[in-house]
Amino acid sequence: MSLADERVPSSDRGKETRLFLFLVACLFPMLSIALVGGYGFFIWFIQMIFGPPGPPN
Numbered sequence: 001m002s003l004a005d006e007r008v009p010s011s012d013r014g015k016e017t018r019l020f021l022f023l024v025a026c027l028f029p030m031l032s033i034a035l036v037g038g039y040g041f042f043i044w045f046i047q048m049i050f051g052p053p054g055p056p057n
Contacts, residue, residue: 047053
């Protein structure tokens with residue numbers, strides 16, 4: 001029996017479509033913004049403690 005022979009009920013297909021749209025339209029953009037913002041905050045905080053990069057004066 002191959003995978004092409006199995007039928008997926010339409011209710012499951014609808015759930016999978018909604019989940020895919022949620023992941024693509026909401027979750028991944030929010031995660032990318034959170035990761036980039038968190039990295040920027042981390043760099044800002046480290047520079048507050050140790051000073052900006054560059055040669056010492």
